[in-house]
Amino acid sequence: MPRKALRQTACPTCSVEATLNLIDGKWKIVILYKLLKGGTLRFNELRRLMPAVTQRMLTNQLRELEADGLLTRKVYPEVPPRVEYSLSVRGRSLEQVIMALKIWGDENLVTATRAEAA
Amino acid sequence: MPRKALRQTACPTCSVEATLNLIDGKWKIVILYKLLKGGTLRFNELRRLMPAVTQRMLTNQLRELEADGLLTRKVYPEVPPRVEYSLSVRGRSLEQVIMALKIWGDENLVTATRAEAA
DNA sequence: GCACATAGTGTCGAAAAGGATACTATTATG
DNA sequence: CATAATAGTATCCTTTTCGACACTATGTGC
Numbered sequence: 036m037p038r039k040a041l042r043q044t045a046c047p048t049c050s051v052e053a054t055l056n057l058i059d060g061k062w063k064i065v066i067l068y069k070l071l072k073g074g075t076l077r078f079n080e081l082r083r084l085m086p087a088v089t090q091r092m093l094t095n096q097l098r099e100l101e102a103d104g105l106l107t108r109k110v111y112p113e114v115p116p117r118v119e120y121s122l123s124v125r126g127r128s129l130e131q132v133i134m135a136l137k138i139w140g141d142e143n144l145v146t147a148t149r150a151e152a153a
Numbered sequence: 154m155p156r157k158a159l160r161q162t163a164c165p166t167c168s169v170e171a172t173l174n175l176i177d178g179k180w181k182i183v184i185l186y187k188l189l190k191g192g193t194l195r196f197n198e199l200r201r202l203m204p205a206v207t208q209r210m211l212t213n214q215l216r217e218l219e220a221d222g223l224l225t226r227k228v229y230p231e232v233p234p235r236v237e238y239s240l241s242v243r244g245r246s247l248e249q250v251i252m253a254l255k256i257w258g259d260e261n262l263v264t265a266t267r268a269e270a271a
Numbered sequence: 272g273c274a275c276a277t278a279g280t281g282t283c284g285a286a287a288a289g290g291a292t293a294c295t296a297t298t299a300t301g
Numbered sequence: 302c303a304t305a306a307t308a309g310t311a312t313c314c315t316t317t318t319c320g321a322c323a324c325t326a327t328g329t330g331c
Contacts, residue, residue, distance in 0.1 A: 044205065050258025051186045051251060059177070061289070068169045078308055087162065089290060094309060114297045115307035128261065133169060135253035140168025143246065179319070196278055207320060212279060232328050233277035273331085280325070288317070295310070301303090 054132065057103055062088050062096045067126060068133055070106060075121040105129065172250065175221055180206050180214045185244060186251050188224060193239040223247065 044052055058064050062085065069084050070076060076084070082093060097120060100106045105126035111117040162170055176182050180203065187202050188194060194202070200211060215238060218224045223244035229235040 049183055049186065050262055051255045052183050052258075053262045054254040054258035055176075055182050058173070064173050065167055065170050068167065079306085082308095089292095090309070091291090091311090092289065095289090110308095113307095115299085115305095116297085116309080118308060125261065129257060132250075132253045132257050135250045136172040137167075137169045139247060139250050140170075140172035143243065144168055144171045197276090200278095207322095208279070209281090209321090210319070213319095228278095231277095232326085233275095234279080234327085236278060275328105275330085277327095278325100281323085283321090283323105284319105285321100286317100286319080288315105290315080291313085293311085293313105295308100297307090298305100300305080 057105070058129070058132070060096050060099060062092060063100060064133065064136065066093075066096055066100065067105065067122065067129060068137070070120060070122045070126070071130060071133060075119050078118050078120070081120065100126070175223070176247070176250070178214050178217060180210060181218060182251065182254065184211075184214055184218065185223065185240065185247060186255070188238060188240045188244070189248060189251060193237050196236050196238070199238065218244070 058067070065085060066081065069081060073080075073084070078093070078097075081097075082088070082090065085093070088096075097106070097108070101108050104123055107121050107123045107126075109119045109121075111119070176185065183203060184199065187199060191198075191202070196211070196215075199215075200206070200208065203211070206214075215224070215226070219226050222241055225239050225241045225244075227237045227239075229237070
């Protein structure tokens, strides 16, 4: 049984869509971006960087990213626990995608995201 | 009242996240990609290109993309009706983003999207 | 007169995603 | 003994998303 159902595809040949599925999830892109910029980060460091994300969601998203092979989770058998997250090679290969998103946003979302924004 | 609630942001300064919000929606990226490749397309042409998408969803996604200024909807007052969709200037500016997604997918998703895929 | 094509809309319900909150184990520190 | 820190879990609930399906108007072709 798949850990997470793959959603139905609009057109199976669309690698655009498949890629988007990987980074779909409310916080995944931000996590990847933070790791891209920050290198290795611990769980609570990520939390502090994204205060709006609940612990549960952060764990969820990290686990999915790990399952997709986009990041590496390294547990140190210490007390208090220490877990370090960093991009895997595959994750780092997403740099162009992430940066394309960032660049577009910087250029096009300076003031408002929607025309009718108050 | 906003047409669609903007979801809470992980970090307001992240243009990465904001950009992703614009193209978030199950079929938006594919629609944009089809229009990028196909130029101007009519409603039912899009439907045929994406058979898995219901009429209602296609309409929804097209309306949201229009509201975000990413595409142009041109209605011809004819019977039977004719409506043509094409990327706006703003929409076309997303080309780098869309192509980054496609290129990554082509290079990294050749066989399977998930390690545990049967 | 009937079906067909276009570009939709309306309603209902299921499923998935996400949020709030409380709880865990262990050790160090005071 | 009490508190704090780490990296989470567990449970419950609400919101959002998505799909199925039926329905619309109008003119053309048979």
